[in-house]
Protein backbone atom coordinates (compact mmCIF):
# COMPACT_ATOMS: atom_id res chain seq x y z
CA UNK A 1 0.00 0.00 0.00
CA UNK A 2 1.35 3.39 -1.08
CA UNK A 3 1.45 6.10 1.63
CA UNK A 4 -1.56 8.43 1.53
CA UNK A 5 -1.12 12.22 1.88
CA UNK A 6 -3.07 14.03 4.64
CA UNK A 7 -3.04 17.82 4.81
CA UNK A 8 -2.69 19.44 8.24
CA UNK A 9 -3.53 23.11 8.59
CA UNK A 10 -1.86 24.35 11.79
CA UNK A 11 -2.30 28.00 12.71
CA UNK A 12 -0.18 29.40 15.53
CA UNK A 13 -0.08 32.83 17.09
CA UNK A 14 2.86 34.02 15.01
CA UNK A 15 2.68 31.86 11.88
CA UNK A 16 0.45 29.45 10.05
CA UNK A 17 1.58 26.39 8.13
CA UNK A 18 0.19 23.67 5.96
CA UNK A 19 1.96 20.33 6.17
CA UNK A 20 1.46 17.10 4.33
CA UNK A 21 1.80 13.89 6.30
CA UNK A 22 2.41 10.81 4.17
CA UNK A 23 1.10 7.84 6.13
CA UNK A 24 0.96 4.15 5.38
CA UNK A 25 -0.18 1.29 7.57
CA UNK A 26 2.30 -1.14 6.08
CA UNK A 27 4.05 -3.24 8.76
CA UNK A 28 4.45 -1.07 11.84
CA UNK A 29 3.39 1.92 9.68
CA UNK A 30 5.32 4.79 8.15
CA UNK A 31 4.97 8.51 8.60
CA UNK A 32 6.73 11.38 6.85
CA UNK A 33 5.87 15.03 7.38
CA UNK A 34 6.56 17.72 4.82
CA UNK A 35 5.99 21.45 5.22
CA UNK A 36 4.46 22.83 2.02
CA UNK A 37 3.53 26.38 3.00
CA UNK A 38 4.27 28.76 5.86
CA UNK A 39 2.88 32.26 6.26
CA UNK A 40 3.00 34.97 8.92
CA UNK A 41 0.16 35.62 11.34
CA UNK A 42 0.21 39.34 12.09
CA UNK A 43 -2.41 40.61 14.53
CA UNK A 44 -3.80 44.03 13.64
CA UNK A 45 -4.97 46.76 15.99
CA UNK A 46 -7.79 48.97 14.74
CA UNK A 47 -9.72 51.55 16.77
CA UNK A 48 -8.19 50.28 19.98
CA UNK A 49 -9.01 46.59 19.51
CA UNK A 50 -6.49 43.85 18.70
CA UNK A 51 -7.77 41.52 15.95
CA UNK A 52 -6.73 38.45 14.04
CA UNK A 53 -6.40 39.12 10.33
CA UNK A 54 -8.62 36.14 9.60
CA UNK A 55 -9.03 36.62 5.84
CA UNK A 56 -5.29 36.79 5.36
CA UNK A 57 -4.96 33.57 7.38
CA UNK A 58 -7.66 31.94 5.27
CA UNK A 59 -5.85 33.01 2.10
CA UNK A 60 -2.74 31.33 3.53
CA UNK A 61 -4.77 28.15 4.09
CA UNK A 62 -5.93 28.16 0.45
CA UNK A 63 -2.36 28.74 -0.78
CA UNK A 64 -1.25 25.88 1.46
CA UNK A 65 -3.87 23.47 0.15
CA UNK A 66 -2.82 24.33 -3.40
CA UNK A 67 0.80 23.67 -2.43
CA UNK A 68 -0.23 20.40 -0.74
CA UNK A 69 -1.81 19.17 -3.96
CA UNK A 70 1.27 20.15 -5.93
CA UNK A 71 3.66 18.49 -3.46
CA UNK A 72 1.74 15.22 -3.27
CA UNK A 73 0.87 15.12 -6.97
CA UNK A 74 -2.75 14.51 -6.01
CA UNK A 75 -5.44 15.89 -3.72
CA UNK A 76 -4.93 15.08 -0.03
CA UNK A 77 -6.91 12.10 1.26
CA UNK A 78 -8.33 14.49 3.84
CA UNK A 79 -7.73 17.88 5.48
CA UNK A 80 -7.58 18.64 9.22
CA UNK A 81 -7.39 22.01 10.94
CA UNK A 82 -5.95 23.01 14.31
CA UNK A 83 -5.32 26.48 15.74
CA UNK A 84 -4.92 28.28 19.05
CA UNK A 85 -7.95 28.11 21.33
CA UNK A 86 -10.70 30.30 22.86
CA UNK A 87 -11.22 32.81 20.01
CA UNK A 88 -14.15 32.85 17.62
CA UNK A 89 -15.93 34.55 14.75
CA UNK A 90 -19.61 35.50 14.77
CA UNK A 91 -21.85 34.89 11.76
CA UNK A 92 -25.15 36.63 10.96
CA UNK A 93 -28.29 34.86 9.73
CA UNK A 94 -26.92 34.73 6.18
CA UNK A 95 -23.64 33.15 7.31
CA UNK A 96 -21.62 36.35 6.83
CA UNK A 97 -18.79 37.10 9.26
CA UNK A 98 -19.64 39.91 11.70
CA UNK A 99 -16.28 41.64 12.06
CA UNK A 100 -12.79 40.35 12.57
CA UNK A 101 -12.28 37.90 15.43
CA UNK A 102 -10.81 39.63 18.46
CA UNK A 103 -7.37 38.48 19.66
CA UNK A 104 -7.25 36.82 23.08
CA UNK A 105 -4.52 39.28 24.08
CA UNK A 106 -6.93 42.19 23.65
CA UNK A 107 -7.83 43.91 26.91
CA UNK A 108 -11.62 43.86 26.48
CA UNK A 109 -11.99 41.12 29.11
CA UNK A 110 -10.34 43.15 31.88
CA UNK A 111 -12.67 43.22 34.88
CA UNK A 112 -14.92 40.46 33.51
CA UNK A 113 -13.82 37.89 36.10
CA UNK A 114 -15.12 40.11 38.89
CA UNK A 115 -18.45 40.57 37.12
CA UNK A 116 -18.79 36.84 36.50
CA UNK A 117 -17.65 36.11 40.06
CA UNK A 118 -20.56 38.12 41.43
CA UNK A 119 -22.96 35.69 39.72
CA UNK A 120 -21.03 32.41 39.95
CA UNK A 121 -18.32 31.88 42.55
CA UNK A 122 -14.89 30.85 41.23
CA UNK A 123 -15.36 27.51 43.04
CA UNK A 124 -18.72 26.83 41.43
CA UNK A 125 -17.36 27.77 38.02
CA UNK A 126 -14.33 25.51 38.45
CA UNK A 127 -16.47 22.66 39.77
CA UNK A 128 -18.65 22.88 36.66
CA UNK A 129 -16.01 23.42 33.97
CA UNK A 130 -12.61 22.48 35.43
CA UNK A 131 -10.97 25.34 33.57
CA UNK A 132 -8.12 27.41 34.96
CA UNK A 133 -8.71 31.11 35.20
CA UNK A 134 -7.34 32.87 32.15
CA UNK A 135 -8.72 36.32 31.45
CA UNK A 136 -9.37 35.42 27.82
CA UNK A 137 -11.45 32.26 28.23
CA UNK A 138 -14.30 32.43 25.71
CA UNK A 139 -16.75 32.76 28.58
CA UNK A 140 -15.25 36.13 29.59
CA UNK A 141 -15.01 37.26 25.97
CA UNK A 142 -18.74 36.56 25.63
CA UNK A 143 -19.77 38.34 28.81
CA UNK A 144 -17.61 41.30 27.72
CA UNK A 145 -19.39 41.32 24.34
CA UNK A 146 -22.88 41.18 25.83
CA UNK A 147 -25.00 44.04 24.54
CA UNK A 148 -22.78 44.65 21.50
CA UNK A 149 -24.52 45.00 18.12
CA UNK A 150 -22.39 42.19 16.66
CA UNK A 151 -23.38 39.67 19.33
CA UNK A 152 -26.98 40.83 18.98
CA UNK A 153 -26.94 40.13 15.25
CA UNK A 154 -25.07 36.83 15.61
CA UNK A 155 -26.80 33.54 14.82
CA UNK A 156 -23.67 31.39 14.94
CA UNK A 157 -20.42 31.41 16.86
CA UNK A 158 -17.58 29.42 15.35
CA UNK A 159 -14.25 28.83 17.08
CA UNK A 160 -11.31 29.67 14.77
CA UNK A 161 -10.61 26.14 13.39
CA UNK A 162 -14.35 25.58 12.96
CA UNK A 163 -14.65 28.91 11.13
CA UNK A 164 -11.92 27.89 8.68
CA UNK A 165 -13.63 24.49 8.26
CA UNK A 166 -16.94 26.26 7.63
CA UNK A 167 -15.46 28.39 4.85
CA UNK A 168 -13.87 25.32 3.31
CA UNK A 169 -16.95 23.07 3.49
CA UNK A 170 -20.08 25.12 4.17
CA UNK A 171 -20.72 22.92 7.24
CA UNK A 172 -20.78 24.24 10.79
CA UNK A 173 -19.67 22.24 13.81
CA UNK A 174 -17.95 22.74 17.15
CA UNK A 175 -14.98 20.49 17.77
CA UNK A 176 -14.88 19.21 21.33
CA UNK A 177 -11.22 19.62 22.42
CA UNK A 178 -11.34 23.28 21.50
CA UNK A 179 -14.87 23.71 22.86
CA UNK A 180 -13.43 22.61 26.21
CA UNK A 181 -11.38 25.84 26.31
CA UNK A 182 -14.52 28.01 26.22
CA UNK A 183 -15.19 27.36 29.93
CA UNK A 184 -18.69 26.29 28.93
CA UNK A 185 -18.08 22.51 28.78
CA UNK A 186 -18.43 20.08 31.67
CA UNK A 187 -15.31 17.87 31.48
CA UNK A 188 -17.14 14.91 33.09
CA UNK A 189 -20.06 14.73 30.66
CA UNK A 190 -18.09 16.29 27.76
CA UNK A 191 -21.26 18.29 27.00
CA UNK A 192 -22.19 21.96 27.36
CA UNK A 193 -22.67 23.17 30.91
CA UNK A 194 -26.17 24.55 30.64
CA UNK A 195 -26.15 25.76 34.23
CA UNK A 196 -23.08 27.96 33.70
CA UNK A 197 -24.39 29.36 30.41
CA UNK A 198 -27.83 30.08 31.86
CA UNK A 199 -26.46 31.77 34.96
CA UNK A 200 -24.43 34.15 32.76
CA UNK A 201 -27.01 34.69 30.02
CA UNK A 202 -24.87 33.01 27.37
CA UNK A 203 -26.90 31.62 24.47
CA UNK A 204 -25.64 28.09 23.78
CA UNK A 205 -27.71 27.87 20.58
CA UNK A 206 -25.05 30.10 19.01
CA UNK A 207 -22.76 27.07 19.01
CA UNK A 208 -23.01 24.52 16.20
CA UNK A 209 -23.37 20.84 17.22
CA UNK A 210 -20.38 19.24 18.93
CA UNK A 211 -18.13 16.88 16.99
CA UNK A 212 -15.05 15.02 18.14
CA UNK A 213 -11.58 14.29 16.74
CA UNK A 214 -11.96 11.78 13.90
CA UNK A 215 -15.52 12.80 13.02
CA UNK A 216 -16.27 13.82 9.42
CA UNK A 217 -16.52 17.59 8.97
CA UNK A 218 -17.73 17.92 5.37
CA UNK A 219 -16.02 18.19 1.98
CA UNK A 220 -14.19 21.00 0.26
CA UNK A 221 -16.72 23.19 -1.58
CA UNK A 222 -16.55 23.40 -5.39
CA UNK A 223 -15.32 27.01 -5.11
CA UNK A 224 -12.47 25.83 -2.85
CA UNK A 225 -11.53 23.03 -5.23
CA UNK A 226 -11.49 25.53 -8.09
CA UNK A 227 -9.35 27.97 -6.12
CA UNK A 228 -6.82 25.36 -4.96
CA UNK A 229 -6.71 23.30 -8.16
CA UNK A 230 -7.59 20.14 -6.23
CA UNK A 231 -9.76 17.39 -7.66
CA UNK A 232 -12.57 16.35 -5.33
CA UNK A 233 -14.09 14.93 -3.38
CA UNK A 234 -11.74 16.01 -0.57
CA UNK A 235 -13.10 15.31 2.91
CA UNK A 236 -12.35 17.51 5.92
CA UNK A 237 -11.90 15.55 9.15
CA UNK A 238 -12.28 16.98 12.65
CA UNK A 239 -9.01 16.53 14.57
CA UNK A 240 -7.95 17.77 17.98
CA UNK A 241 -8.68 21.24 16.60
CA UNK A 242 -7.12 22.88 19.65
CA UNK A 243 -3.43 22.91 18.67
CA UNK A 244 -2.41 21.82 22.16
CA UNK A 245 -4.74 18.78 21.96
CA UNK A 246 -3.11 17.73 18.68
CA UNK A 247 0.37 18.38 20.11
CA UNK A 248 -0.28 16.26 23.20
CA UNK A 249 -1.63 13.44 21.01
CA UNK A 250 1.79 13.47 19.30
CA UNK A 251 3.88 13.25 22.48
CA UNK A 252 6.01 10.17 21.68
CA UNK A 253 5.66 8.69 25.16
CA UNK A 254 5.27 5.06 26.10
CA UNK A 255 3.31 4.20 29.22
CA UNK A 256 1.70 6.83 31.41
CA UNK A 257 4.47 8.07 33.69
CA UNK A 258 5.22 11.12 31.60
CA UNK A 259 4.69 14.84 31.81
CA UNK A 260 4.70 17.08 28.75
CA UNK A 261 5.51 20.66 27.95
CA UNK A 262 3.93 21.76 24.67
CA UNK A 263 6.02 24.77 23.73
CA UNK A 264 5.47 27.55 21.28
CA UNK A 265 4.17 30.97 22.05
CA UNK A 266 2.96 29.36 25.30
CA UNK A 267 4.33 26.57 27.44
CA UNK A 268 1.51 24.19 28.32
CA UNK A 269 2.89 21.96 31.04
CA UNK A 270 1.11 19.04 32.66
CA UNK A 271 -0.18 15.49 32.42
CA UNK A 272 -2.55 13.38 30.40
CA UNK A 273 -5.25 11.92 32.65
CA UNK A 274 -8.34 9.73 32.25
CA UNK A 275 -10.56 11.94 34.39
CA UNK A 276 -10.63 15.60 35.43
CA UNK A 277 -9.30 16.83 38.79
CA UNK A 278 -11.86 19.32 40.08
CA UNK A 279 -10.68 19.82 43.66
CA UNK A 280 -10.44 23.20 45.35
CA UNK A 281 -6.66 22.67 45.63
CA UNK A 282 -6.47 22.19 41.89
CA UNK A 283 -8.43 25.37 41.34
CA UNK A 284 -6.19 27.45 43.57
CA UNK A 285 -3.14 26.02 41.80
CA UNK A 286 -4.80 27.27 38.59
CA UNK A 287 -4.75 23.93 36.76
CA UNK A 288 -6.97 23.35 33.79
CA UNK A 289 -8.82 20.24 32.63
CA UNK A 290 -8.98 20.64 28.87
CA UNK A 291 -10.27 17.73 26.84
CA UNK A 292 -7.88 15.71 24.72
CA UNK A 293 -8.05 13.20 21.91
CA UNK A 294 -9.67 9.81 22.71
CA UNK A 295 -11.46 10.82 25.89
CA UNK A 296 -8.33 12.03 27.68
CA UNK A 297 -8.01 15.07 29.92
CA UNK A 298 -5.18 17.55 29.44
CA UNK A 299 -4.40 18.51 33.00
CA UNK A 300 -2.05 21.47 32.63
CA UNK A 301 -1.16 25.04 33.39
CA UNK A 302 -0.57 27.85 30.89
CA UNK A 303 2.89 29.39 31.27
CA UNK A 304 3.79 32.56 29.31
CA UNK A 305 6.30 30.56 27.28
CA UNK A 306 8.60 31.73 24.51
CA UNK A 307 6.25 34.68 23.99
CA UNK A 308 8.49 36.42 26.52
CA UNK A 309 11.46 36.03 24.19
CA UNK A 310 9.51 36.63 20.96
CA UNK A 311 8.28 39.94 22.36
CA UNK A 312 11.80 40.95 23.41
CA UNK A 313 13.02 40.23 19.88
CA UNK A 314 10.21 42.37 18.47
CA UNK A 315 11.10 45.26 20.78
CA UNK A 316 14.84 45.09 20.00
CA UNK A 317 14.07 45.10 16.33
CA UNK A 318 11.75 48.08 16.65
CA UNK A 319 14.50 49.89 18.58
CA UNK A 320 16.87 49.37 15.66
CA UNK A 321 18.95 46.69 17.44
CA UNK A 322 17.69 43.44 15.89
CA UNK A 323 19.09 40.22 17.40
CA UNK A 324 19.65 36.87 15.77
CA UNK A 325 17.98 34.16 17.80
CA UNK A 326 20.62 31.45 17.24
CA UNK A 327 23.42 33.80 18.32
CA UNK A 328 21.45 35.03 21.29
CA UNK A 329 20.82 31.47 22.49
CA UNK A 330 24.51 30.62 22.15
CA UNK A 331 25.45 33.69 24.18
CA UNK A 332 22.74 32.99 26.75
CA UNK A 333 24.21 29.53 27.31
CA UNK A 334 27.41 31.29 28.43
CA UNK A 335 25.67 33.66 30.87
CA UNK A 336 25.83 32.39 34.49
CA UNK A 337 22.50 30.71 35.28
CA UNK A 338 19.83 31.52 37.87
CA UNK A 339 21.14 35.01 38.56
CA UNK A 340 17.89 36.71 37.64
CA UNK A 341 14.54 35.08 37.15
CA UNK A 342 10.87 36.02 37.11
CA UNK A 343 7.51 34.32 37.61
CA UNK A 344 6.74 33.13 34.08
CA UNK A 345 3.11 32.46 35.05
CA UNK A 346 2.56 36.13 35.80
CA UNK A 347 -0.42 37.54 33.85
CA UNK A 348 1.46 40.86 33.80
CA UNK A 349 3.33 39.48 30.74
CA UNK A 350 0.17 38.74 28.74
CA UNK A 351 -0.16 41.93 26.70
CA UNK A 352 2.25 42.79 23.87
CA UNK A 353 4.88 45.52 24.02
CA UNK A 354 7.91 46.71 25.97
CA UNK A 355 8.87 43.24 27.17
CA UNK A 356 12.56 43.78 28.04
CA UNK A 357 11.62 46.55 30.47
CA UNK A 358 8.77 44.55 31.96
CA UNK A 359 11.16 41.65 32.56
CA UNK A 360 13.74 43.94 34.19
CA UNK A 361 11.04 45.40 36.39
CA UNK A 362 9.91 41.91 37.46
CA UNK A 363 13.54 41.00 38.27
CA UNK A 364 13.77 44.02 40.53
CA UNK A 365 10.72 42.76 42.42
CA UNK A 366 12.30 39.32 42.94
CA UNK A 367 15.59 40.95 44.00
CA UNK A 368 18.97 40.02 42.60
CA UNK A 369 20.76 41.52 39.62
CA UNK A 370 18.78 43.10 36.82
CA UNK A 371 19.65 41.64 33.38
CA UNK A 372 20.94 44.28 31.00
CA UNK A 373 22.15 42.79 27.73
CA UNK A 374 19.91 40.83 25.33
CA UNK A 375 21.87 37.66 26.19
CA UNK A 376 21.30 38.21 29.92
CA UNK A 377 17.60 38.81 29.37
CA UNK A 378 17.39 35.70 27.22
CA UNK A 379 19.06 33.64 29.94
CA UNK A 380 16.66 35.11 32.49
CA UNK A 381 13.67 34.12 30.33
CA UNK A 382 14.91 30.55 29.82
CA UNK A 383 15.78 30.03 33.50
CA UNK A 384 12.37 31.40 34.41
CA UNK A 385 10.59 29.10 31.96
CA UNK A 386 12.49 26.08 33.29
CA UNK A 387 11.44 27.04 36.83
CA UNK A 388 7.81 27.42 35.73
CA UNK A 389 7.92 24.05 33.93
CA UNK A 390 9.24 22.43 37.09
CA UNK A 391 6.60 24.04 39.28
CA UNK A 392 3.73 23.04 36.95
CA UNK A 393 4.92 19.44 36.69
CA UNK A 394 5.45 19.12 40.44
CA UNK A 395 2.03 20.61 41.15
CA UNK A 396 0.35 18.40 38.55
CA UNK A 397 1.79 15.23 39.99
CA UNK A 398 0.94 16.24 43.55
CA UNK A 399 -2.63 17.23 42.66
CA UNK A 400 -3.34 14.18 40.50
CA UNK A 401 -1.34 11.52 42.33
CA UNK A 402 0.28 10.46 39.05
CA UNK A 403 3.96 9.41 39.07
CA UNK A 404 6.25 11.01 36.48
CA UNK A 405 9.63 9.72 35.30
CA UNK A 406 10.12 11.61 32.01
CA UNK A 407 9.32 15.07 30.68
CA UNK A 408 8.51 15.37 26.97
CA UNK A 409 9.06 18.71 25.31
CA UNK A 410 7.20 19.03 22.02
CA UNK A 411 6.53 22.03 19.76
CA UNK A 412 8.90 24.79 18.66
CA UNK A 413 10.83 24.84 21.96
CA UNK A 414 12.03 21.26 21.32
CA UNK A 415 14.66 22.84 19.04
CA UNK A 416 15.85 25.11 21.84
CA UNK A 417 18.67 23.08 23.40
CA UNK A 418 19.24 25.44 26.28
CA UNK A 419 15.57 25.43 27.24
CA UNK A 420 15.47 21.62 27.11
CA UNK A 421 18.64 21.25 29.17
CA UNK A 422 17.52 23.79 31.78
CA UNK A 423 14.11 22.10 32.05
CA UNK A 424 15.80 18.72 32.65
CA UNK A 425 18.01 20.30 35.33
CA UNK A 426 15.18 22.19 37.00
CA UNK A 427 12.90 19.14 37.10
CA UNK A 428 15.65 16.68 37.96
CA UNK A 429 14.17 14.41 35.28
CA UNK A 430 15.25 13.35 31.80
CA UNK A 431 13.77 15.48 29.03
CA UNK A 432 12.88 13.91 25.69
CA UNK A 433 12.69 16.68 23.09
CA UNK A 434 10.66 16.48 19.88
CA UNK A 435 8.80 16.43 17.66
CA UNK A 436 8.81 20.18 17.02
CA UNK A 437 5.86 19.83 14.67
CA UNK A 438 3.78 17.91 17.21
CA UNK A 439 0.51 19.73 16.50
CA UNK A 440 0.67 18.95 12.77
CA UNK A 441 1.64 15.33 13.50
CA UNK A 442 -1.24 14.83 15.95
CA UNK A 443 -3.53 16.40 13.36
CA UNK A 444 -2.29 14.03 10.61
CA UNK A 445 -2.43 10.88 12.77
CA UNK A 446 -6.03 11.44 13.83
CA UNK A 447 -7.00 11.91 10.18
CA UNK A 448 -5.08 8.83 9.07
CA UNK A 449 -6.80 6.76 11.73
CA UNK A 450 -10.23 8.09 10.73
CA UNK A 451 -9.43 7.09 7.15
CA UNK A 452 -8.55 3.56 8.31
CA UNK A 453 -4.89 3.84 7.28
CA UNK A 454 -3.61 3.29 10.82
CA UNK A 455 -5.36 1.62 13.73
CA UNK A 456 -5.42 1.68 17.49
CA UNK A 457 -5.54 4.14 20.35
CA UNK A 458 -3.11 6.87 21.39
CA UNK A 459 -0.61 4.20 22.47
CA UNK A 460 -0.43 2.81 18.92
CA UNK A 461 -0.24 6.26 17.33
CA UNK A 462 2.61 7.12 19.69
CA UNK A 463 4.41 3.89 18.90
CA UNK A 464 4.29 4.87 15.22
CA UNK A 465 5.79 8.25 16.15
CA UNK A 466 8.58 6.63 18.14
CA UNK A 467 9.36 4.34 15.23
CA UNK A 468 9.70 7.24 12.79
CA UNK A 469 11.21 10.09 14.82
CA UNK A 470 14.47 10.55 16.63
CA UNK A 471 13.74 12.60 19.70
CA UNK A 472 16.72 13.97 21.60
CA UNK A 473 17.32 13.07 25.23
CA UNK A 474 18.71 15.42 27.91
CA UNK A 475 19.77 13.94 31.24
CA UNK A 476 19.59 16.25 34.26
CA UNK A 477 23.14 17.07 35.25
CA UNK A 478 23.28 20.18 37.30
CA UNK A 479 23.09 20.27 41.05
CA UNK A 480 19.44 20.71 41.92
CA UNK A 481 20.08 22.69 45.10
CA UNK A 482 20.37 25.92 43.13
CA UNK A 483 17.05 25.25 41.44
CA UNK A 484 15.44 24.46 44.79
CA UNK A 485 16.65 27.77 46.16
CA UNK A 486 15.38 29.70 43.15
CA UNK A 487 12.01 27.93 43.25
CA UNK A 488 11.62 28.70 46.95
CA UNK A 489 12.51 32.34 46.36
CA UNK A 490 9.88 32.64 43.63
CA UNK A 491 7.26 30.87 45.73
CA UNK A 492 7.92 33.41 48.50
CA UNK A 493 7.80 36.39 46.17
CA UNK A 494 4.30 37.24 44.99
CA UNK A 495 3.13 34.22 47.01
CA UNK A 496 0.40 33.91 44.44
CA UNK A 497 0.50 30.13 44.41
Ligand code: LFR
Pocket residue numbers: 012013083084085086087104242243244264265266268302
Ligand atom coordinates in the same frame (compact mmCIF):
# COMPACT_ATOMS: atom_id res chain seq x y z
C1 LFR B 1 -1.38 27.46 22.36
C2 LFR B 1 -2.78 27.81 22.82
C3 LFR B 1 -2.99 27.48 24.27
C4 LFR B 1 -4.11 28.41 24.60
C5 LFR B 1 -3.63 29.67 23.93
C6 LFR B 1 -4.68 30.67 23.61
O1 LFR B 1 -1.22 27.77 21.01
O2 LFR B 1 -3.74 27.15 22.06
O3 LFR B 1 -3.29 26.13 24.55
O4 LFR B 1 -4.35 28.59 25.97
O5 LFR B 1 -2.99 29.19 22.74
O6 LFR B 1 -5.61 30.19 22.72
